[in-house]
Each structure stands twice: as structure tokens, then as C-alpha cells.
Amino acid sequence: MRARRSGRWKAAHRRWRHSLKWRLVTLFLLLALATTAVFMFGTQRALQSGWQGWVRPIVDDYAERLVAEIGSPPDPARAQAIVARLPLTIRIDGPQLHYDSHPRDEALRARRFDPSQWGLVRHSADGHRIAFGLAGPSPESRPRMFGWFTLAGLLLLTALAYAYVRHLLRPLEAIGEGVARFGRGEFGTPIVTKHHDELGELSERINRMAASLQGMLDAKRALLLAISHELRSPLTRARLNAELVPEGEHRDALLRDLGEMRDLITDLLESERLAAGHAALQTEAVDLAALAREVVDASFAGRALRLDLAPDIAPVQADPTRLKLLLRNLIDNALRHSAEAGEPPTLFLARHGGGAQVQLELGVRDHGPGVTDEQLQRLAEPFYRVDSARTRSAGGVGLGLALCKLVAQAHGGELLIERARPGLRVAMRWTPAQRGPNEIDRPQDTRAGGA
Structure with missing residues (x-):
């Protein structure tokens, strides 16, 4: 219980440190409390100083x-006349007279006859003790109420100041959302703010920077597409000419190199198309388990590969061509880097959660040598290859996982690359769009997942 409470406290502390809004609230509250304390302390010291220096001599004289007006010996009638005229209490104790102007008010008696309170105690010449007190409210209650009203007023002013500061900082939310969009490559929607201050100027600068970045990316993409398209024609002619070379080792090597260049150009073109995100997809209702088996039968028939496909996943809206591209790259990558492993790679399809929060995972787990932490962070980078396993002689140019990442992002998901000990587990995880309302449920596939 204590550990759980400590964990909640640490989580709340992290959220507080991350939130500028709540740190400002805390600052304003501390400022209000400190201002109230300083004000009340200063007022108290000023009143004490005024009492000692100016008020007390006047009160003593009065x-x-x-x-003297009450007389010696004291006259109760004169004391009663003073009480009727002034908001005072009088108590007289002595050898000849005992008088109390408010005998039934015990709380007032305990308050008014404390000699340390005001020091308004006098002795007459005949030995009577005369004590004066105030008949109004407690002298402590008024300053205390004044302090509470002061604190309430300061808290109200603090709340108004916070509301105004919150209004001033509201553009930060739009700026944060806009920067997140630009980071995802969505430059079509600029940051919109109605403030004409420094934050408004910052928004305009970020919009201009985003427009400049979009122009540079478009120019780079256009150049890359143009080069790729222009290279296809001479490569096709070179391959036709290579077919005329007599069969032998040199002809096979030439055709292999030309095929690698063709695949590279195809991957580059596909990566640029997928850079447009979901707009590049051509979606339809896809049976993921059937699609996975189709890819295995078409491209990896006879290869050592294990299937673990959940049988009860209904069709989802996806781009089957891009999903086949993802599966071919993942399976080929796993087979290449686990050739010497004792177990074959596993192609899996799994579902997590339920209802609107359901997520699907489609991927491959191999039992190869794996990678280091540093290499794991860079596996999805374009043209990155692990030196110990990903050499050109082994095939591949380092675009496979980068393309898989783009396919996952275009479907609104992410590509997870995890160490499986041994080997790697690479999967596309996403929340799919379910089939349309006019489509009917298909019977559950009860075939075994293993192959």
C-alpha cells in the first residue's frame, strides 16, 4: 500500500513538473499566501508600534x-453612567465595594479583566482596584476576520491574474499541436492564433519555417522521383542486353546486380509514395490471415516458416498491396538473418484489447543473433545495415524496415522492433478501421495456424 501511494505521488509530481499551467497555479497560490502573511505581520507590527507610541499614553490618561470621575470611594451610580455612555465594562473590587457592570457575561468577564490584555487597571487612593474592559466583540476576532477577508481578496485577485495569464498562454496549445503535425509531415494545416503578440509572431515564424521545409521536401521528392523514373529505362535496356550475354558466372552476377538496382529504385519510389501517409493507400476489406497465407504461398513456398495467426479476426480496412510489401520484407529479413538458427521464424497475427480500443499486431519473430541496443534504435533508418549481418553480399540495401515503418505509419500505426532473446520481433501495431456496415460477418476460420 505504501509503495503504491509513493508511486502515485511520484507520478503526480512528474505531471506537476511537466505542466506549466499547474506550476503557475502553485506559484500564484504561494504568492497570495506569502503576500497575506507579510501584510498581516506588517500591519500587526505597525499597530503594536502605534499602540505603544501614541495610543497607549492617550488611553492611560483617559x-x-x-x-477620577468614579470617585473615591467609588460610586456605583457614576460607574453605571459611564458604562451607559461608553462601550466599556467596569469591575470594582475593594474593602468597601464590589461592583461588576456585566455580572452574567462569563465569556466577556474572562476577556475584559485580563490585566495583560490592555493594561487598563487602576487603583484608587482608598485601596479599590478598578479594571476597565471593552464591551464590544473580542479584540482578537476583528484582526483575525480582517486577515481572512484579506486572504480571500488576494486569492480572488490571484484567480483573475491566473485566468488572464492562461488567456495569454493559450496560443501555446495551438503551437504545440501545429509542431506535432509538422513533425509528422502534415504541412497542409498551418498554426492559427488570434493573438497579435510575441506568441502570434512565433506562430507565424513557425508557419513560414514549415512552408520552407515543405518546399524543400517537395523539391527533394520531385528530384528523387525524376531520377528514379529516368533510371528505369536504361536499367531495363541493360537487363535486356545482359540477357544476350552467354550463360555463366559473369552473366549471373550482372543480372543479380541489375536486379538489386531495380529493387532499390522500386523501394525508393514506394517510400516516396508512402511519404504522403494515409492518402497514398488504396484500402479495402482485407482478411489478414488469408493475406498472410497468400504471401507465404506465393513468395516463400517450401521455406522453413511457422504461422501463428489468430483465427477470429474479422476483415479490416487496409491496403493489401502495402501489407504484402510489409510481410515480404519482414519475412525475407527474418529468413536471411536466422538461417543458422535452430528454429524457423514465426509469422504471427494477434489481437490485443477489445471494443474501440482493439489493436492488431502483424509481424515476424526470428531466432537469429539479434542486435545491440544502439543498432536496435537505428534499424528502421533508410539505408542502415548492421555490419555483422547486413552486407550487400547477403542481399538488401537497408530500405526494407524503413518501408515497413512507412507502411505502418500510413495505416495510422507504428512499427515495433524488439529484441526477443534470441532474435528480433518486428511487428506492425495499429488500430484498424473495421469493415463497412453493409458487409456481413464471415464464418470463423478454424484452421490451425501452424504450417
Whole structure:
């Protein structure tokens, strides 16, 4: 229980440190409390100083006049006349007279006859003790109420100041959302703010920077597409000419190199098309398990490959061509780098969660040598190859996982690359769009997942 409470406290502390809004609220509250404390302390010191320096001599002189007016020996009638005229209480104790102007008010008696409170205690010449007090509310209650009202007023002013600061900082939300869109490559929607201040100027600068980046990316993409298209024609002619070379080792090597260049150009063109995200997809209702088996039968028949496909996943809206591209790259990568492993790679399809939060995973797990932490972070980078396993002689140019990542992102998901000990587990995880309302449920596939 204590560990759970400590964990919640640490999580709340992290959220507080991350939130500028709540840190400002805390600052304003501390400022209000500190201002109130300083104000009340200063006011108290000022009143004490005024009491000691100016008010008390006047009160002492007036108390002497009241004692003289009561007389010696004290006259109760005169004391009662003073009480009727002024908001005072009077108590007289002595050898000849005992008088109390408010005998039934016990709380007032305990308050008014404390000599340390005001010091308004006098002794007459005949030995009577005359104590004066205030008949109004407690002298402590008024400053205390004044302090509470002061604190309430400061808190109200703090809330108003916070609301105004919150209004000033509201453009930061739009700026943060806009920067996130630009980071995903969505430059079509600029940052919109109605403020004409420094934050408004910052938004305009970010919009201009995004427009400049979009122009540079478009120019780079156009150049790459143009080069790729222009290279296809001479490569096709070179391959036709290579077919005329007499059969032998040199002809096979030439055809292999030309095929690698063709695949590279195809991957580059596909990566640029997928850079447009979901707009590049041609979606339809896809049976993922059937699609996985189709890819295995068409491209990897007879290869050592294990299937683990969940049988009860209904068709989802996806691009079957791009999903086949993802599966071919993942399976080929796994087969190439686990050739000496004792177990074959596993092609899997799994479902997590339920309802609107359901997520699917489609991927491959191999039992190869794996990679280091540093290499794991870079596996999805274009043209990156692990030196110990990904050499040109082994095939591949380092675009396979980069293309898989683009396919996953275009479907609104992510590509997960994890160490499986041994080997790697690479999967596309996404929340799919389910089949349309006019489509009917298909019977559950009860075939075994293993191959």
C-alpha cells in the first residue's frame, strides 16, 4: 500500500513538473499566501508600534480621568453612567465595594479583566482596584476576520491574474499541436492564433519555417522521383542486353546486380509514395490471415516458416498491396538473418484489447543473433545495415524496415522492433478501421495456424 501511494505521488509530481499551467497555479497560490502573511505581520507590527507610541499614553490618561470621575470611594451610580455612555465594562473590587457592570457575561468577564490584555487597571487612593474592559466583540476576532477577508481578496485577485495569464498562454496549445503535425509531415494545416503578440509572431515564424521545409521536401521528392523514373529505362535496356550475354558466372552476377538496382529504385519510389501517409493507400476489406497465407504461398513456398495467426479476426480496412510489401520484407529479413538458427521464424497475427480500443499486431519473430541496443534504435533508418549481418553480399540495401515503418505509419500505426532473446520481433501495431456496415460477418476460420 505504501509503495503504491509513493508511486502515485511520484507520478503526480512528474505531471506537476511537466505542466506549466499547474506550476503557475502553485506559484500564484504561494504568492497570495506569502503576500497575506507579510501584510498581516506588517500591519500587526505597525499597530503594536502605534499602540505603544501614541495610543497607549492617550488611553492611560483617559483611564485616569474615568477613575477620577468614579470617585473615591467609588460610586456605583457614576460607574453605571459611564458604562451607559461608553462601550466599556467596569469591575470594582475593594474593602468597601464590589461592583461588576456585566455580572452574567462569563465569556466577556474572562476577556475584559485580563490585566495583560490592555493594561487598563487602576487603583484608587482608598485601596479599590478598578479594571476597565471593552464591551464590544473580542479584540482578537476583528484582526483575525480582517486577515481572512484579506486572504480571500488576494486569492480572488490571484484567480483573475491566473485566468488572464492562461488567456495569454493559450496560443501555446495551438503551437504545440501545429509542431506535432509538422513533425509528422502534415504541412497542409498551418498554426492559427488570434493573438497579435510575441506568441502570434512565433506562430507565424513557425508557419513560414514549415512552408520552407515543405518546399524543400517537395523539391527533394520531385528530384528523387525524376531520377528514379529516368533510371528505369536504361536499367531495363541493360537487363535486356545482359540477357544476350552467354550463360555463366559473369552473366549471373550482372543480372543479380541489375536486379538489386531495380529493387532499390522500386523501394525508393514506394517510400516516396508512402511519404504522403494515409492518402497514398488504396484500402479495402482485407482478411489478414488469408493475406498472410497468400504471401507465404506465393513468395516463400517450401521455406522453413511457422504461422501463428489468430483465427477470429474479422476483415479490416487496409491496403493489401502495402501489407504484402510489409510481410515480404519482414519475412525475407527474418529468413536471411536466422538461417543458422535452430528454429524457423514465426509469422504471427494477434489481437490485443477489445471494443474501440482493439489493436492488431502483424509481424515476424526470428531466432537469429539479434542486435545491440544502439543498432536496435537505428534499424528502421533508410539505408542502415548492421555490419555483422547486413552486407550487400547477403542481399538488401537497408530500405526494407524503413518501408515497413512507412507502411505502418500510413495505416495510422507504428512499427515495433524488439529484441526477443534470441532474435528480433518486428511487428506492425495499429488500430484498424473495421469493415463497412453493409458487409456481413464471415464464418470463423478454424484452421490451425501452424504450417
